[in-house]
Amino acid sequence: MKPVLILGATSDIAKALAVKLADQGYPLWLAARQPLKIKDFAADLSTRHNLKVEPVALQNVKAVHLNKLAARFHSGLSGIISVLGKELNQVQAEKNQNLRTETWHSNFILPAEIIETLLPLVEPTGFIVGISSVAGDRGRKANYFYGSARAGFSAYLGGLRHRCNNRPYVLCVKPGYILTSATRGRNLPPALTSTPARVAKDILQQLRKRKKAILYTPWYWRYIMAVVRWLPDFIFRRLNI
C-alpha cells in the first residue's frame, strides 16, 4: 500500500489516526514542525507493525520547500490527512497582529497550500482529509479569527471535492470540542466533549464508506451547528457566545 501523509503529526488526533492507519497496514509519513517530538512515536509504530513510519520536517509554506517535500513523496501517496492548526487565544489575538496572522496561516493557508501542491501525488483511489472545525460554520465573537480561518479551509476543501469528483475522495471533518493537549486547561462542557480516539474512529469509518462530504464528529454537532447557523441576526447578536 502507498503511504499516507499526516500533516501536523504531533497532535493527539494525528497520533490516534496514525495508530489506526498503521494497524490497517499503511506506511506513514508523519509531517510536523518539530519532527523530533514524534521520533519515538514513529519508531514505535514502525517496529510494532513492521512498516515504514517516518517523521518529516514541515516548515513554512514556500514553493521551494514544498517542491522538496513533493520530491520526497514522488512514489505516490494513498492519502493526505491534515491535522494542522489549533485555536489560539482570541483575546490575545485581538491585540496582537502576529498571532492573528499565525492563526489564519496555520489553520487555512498552510494546510491548503500543502494539499494543493501534493494533490498530483495522491492516487485516484485515495483520499484527502482536512480537519477543519465547527467554529467555521458561523463567526462568533468568542473565536472568529480561528473560525474565519476554518471557514476558509472548509470552503477550500469543498471546492477541492467538487474538482476531484471522488478521484481522490475529499472529506472535510468538523470536530466539536475535543479533549487534547491543545485544549488542556479550557473549560469544555463534559457532555459535548469527545476524544481524539473517537474522532479517528469516525474518520476511518468514513474512509471506508466514502459517503459524506462533511463529517461532523461527534454526529450531533451537525444539528447543533444547523441551529446556530439558522439563528437570525437579531437573536444571535444578543447571545454571549
Next chain:
Amino acid sequence: MKLTNWGHYPIAECKLYEPGDLQELTQIGSEQGSFISRGLGRCYGDASLGRAVISTIRLDQFLSFDAQKQVLTCRPGATLGDIINTFLPRGWVLPVIPGTRNVTVAGAIAADIHGKNHRSAGTFCDHVIAFDLLLPSGRQLTCSPTKNTNLFRATCGGMGLTGVITSCQVRLRQVETSLVKKKTYRAKSLEETIKLLNECEDEYSMAWVDSLAPEAKLGRGVVITGSHASKDHLKGKLIQQPLLNRTGQSLTMPRLTSFFLGRATAKIFNSVYYHTHRNSSNTVPIDGFFFPLDRVKNFNDLYGKHGLIQYQCCIPLEHAPEALYLLLQKIQGSRLLSFTCVLKRFGRSNKNLLSFPLEGFSLAVDFKAGKKTREFLGHLDAIVIKYGGRIYLAKDSRMPPSIFQKSYHNLPAFCRLKKKIDPEEKISSHLWQRLKP
C-alpha cells in the same frame, strides 16, 4: 497520592509523576530532592515507593527490532506483555518470561527477574545487551557486560537505585509456534516434588506445593513442566495458525471477606487443586502456560483489604531438601493463611550484585498481611540464613536489614558504587531506606 504495589502492603503517600518523554523525565528528576522510578508496580512490597515516584509507563515505545541480531530496542516502560503480543505472531518470544505479562522492561532489569527456566536461561538481565542509564548527576551512560560493567552489574537487580533506565536492548528468542507442550505430574511428597524438579528434562518447570497439607503429606504438590512446541508437534486446527497468540477470557475475583478467608477454606481449595490435577500432558497456548494468574485479574485481592505478603527465598542446592522441609513444616504449623506456594529449581547465579537466584531451590509463599505474619516470618528468616539462602527484594516488604546484610554478600560493593554515583542519595525508595546499612 496513596500508592501501593501488588501486595497492597505497605501503602505510602507519594508524589507521582508520569513524564511523557525523556526531556520531561530529566526535568522532573533534576527538580526532586529524592525520587525512585516505577513501572507497573508488580513488586509486592515497598520497592517502587518513595517520597517522589517517577513512573515510566508512558515511555513505552519500541524503538527498533533487528531480526538479524535478534535485538529489540525499547524505552523503559515497554511491557513484556506488549513485547509478546507484538512479536509472538512473528515467531519471537522473550528468553526469560516471568509469571505475569504486566511488567515493564526496566522493572524486569531492576529486579533481575527470573522465569520457570532459570536453570537453562538464567535471569532476564542475562539477555540484556545494553541499556542507557540516566545517573542522579544528570549524566547518561551506556552500560553493558563489557562497558561500564560495574554499573551494569549494580543496576541489574539494583531495584532502580542507581539511576533511571532511558532505553534498553533486549535479545529475543525464536520459536516455531505459540504453544507449549505441557506435562503435569502429581507428587505425593516433598521428596518426590524435588526429584521431579531435579530430573526434569523440559526447559520450563515449577511446582505448586500444598503448604497446608498435614505433616505426613508435607510438600505434596503438582509439578508442571513444559517446552516450546515445534511445528511437528501440532495437530489438527492448531497447525493452520502456528503462531497465533491465543489468549483466554479473564475473570475478576470478588474481594473475599474475612468470613471466607479461613484456613479451612484454603485447605479445601488446596486439597481440591491437588486431587484434580493428575499426571497428564497436553499442548497449551503460551498465555495460559506462563500467565495463569493474569487470567484472574485481581488475585491479589483474594487476601482481603489488608493485602498480602509474599515470602520468596532461595536455598543453595546442598542442604535444600532439609531446609525446604523445615520451612514447610514451620509454615504448616503456623496456622497462617496461605493460598499459593511455589517451588522452582534455580541454576547458577550470575555476577549481578543484588541478583536473587542461587543455584538451588526457590520457595515462594503468600500470606495474608498482618502483625502475626510479620512476626512469624522471622522464624523463616532464621532457617533461610542458617542454610545460606536469601530473600527476593522484589517480593520483600519486611525483611530486617541484618538479614539482608548477612545474605547479600555483594552489598558492600553495591553500597560503594551507589555512594560514588549518588553521593547525596538522590535516588532512594522506601525499600532502600528500610534495608540500607
